[in-house]
Amino acid sequence: MDVSTFIDPAAMAIVGGGTLAAVILRTPAADLARALHALRVLPRRRFSAEPLLLQIGALARIAQRCGVVALDRTVITDRDLAAGIAAIVDGAPATEVEILIRDARRTRIERHVVAADVWAAAAEVAPAMGMIGTLVGLARMFASIDDVSAIGGGMAVALLATLYGAVLANLVLAPVAGRLRAAGRREASERLRIEAPLVALAARETPVHQLRSAA
Template sequence: MNPEHLLDPVSALIVVGGTLLATVLRCGMGDCLAAAQALGGLARRAFDPERARAEMAVQVQEIRQDGVIRSRPAPTGDAEFDEATAMLIGSRCLGALRQAHAAHKRRRVEASQRAVRTLTQAADLSPVFGLAGTLVALNQLPPLDRPEADFSVAISMAVLTTLYGLLLGNLLFTPLARVVARRASDEERDRQAVIDWLEEQVADALPHIERSERRTGRVAEEALS
């Protein structure tokens, strides 16, 4: 098999260009930008909970030794943990820590859902434009009453557009949507583990009423489980 026979710029333009244009029109630029940002994030290093704990270790040690009242926020480079620890120190309660974490989590989940939804739409539209390219190719067939007519170009284009649509949807957009979803799920799990660890570390440095509320919350959670 000659690989050059699988390359057709016109077929690729119809399928790829049509899929991208239809995705933008259907999902909007905002969701498409969210998808592009999520894909760009795949090239960066995934969230490392051990590194996050190490970066917060000095802050945690200060809180445990000097108490939350005398502690000062120390930047770690992570926007969520910087805001969460600042709110914890400022309010001297775990509720503020959880509130900051929940707000950041909500924004991350919304962005990842928009990205996955956009990539899924693109995966669904790819075979549609493969079929559209096939119809365009069949429309280019020469009349049957011409003895010198060459059907090979139109038939080749019809086959390739169908192939491009299937490959684009099933080997590119669908796997990318799954990868983005898995990366987001793993990050939320790891971030929650860091937040739980942070709560455990600083609980004894909080005012007595906050510790009592925390124990009460734990008892309620255990009863519900």
């Protein structure tokens, strides 16, 4: 089979360019940037809260031995955990730490949903662009009906545009959206596991920290 038979620059430009233009026009720039940035998640391993739970345990032991203020000197790469520990060090009560961590988790969920929705919207647009390409190809074919040599070019655009739209939507864009949604659900579920240990640490250390500050 000659692969070049399935390559038509005009059909590619209509489907690819049309899909890109439609997504850009209907998506705020911040959401579009978030969707592109989310592609970094795809090659990574599934998110697990185990390293964070181990780190919380280690931080709890440090706080017990050296005081909660010592946690301010620890290196924490996860932003949500770092924000929770910073609140505990500042003497925030357990209820405030719980609200902070929950809000951070919800914000992450919203970002994941937005990114997945952008790719899902692109998957919806691509077949429509394929149909537009088909109409363009048919119009080109009928416009040159008297020129037998030009009919093949119009027919190629008409058929391949539909093919490109279906392939782009079902083999590229929709799978990306699905994997981003799955990754978002996984991360949201895993991050839920760190709330209770952080709240427990805050409940244990905050009264002690407040007493030391008052003294």
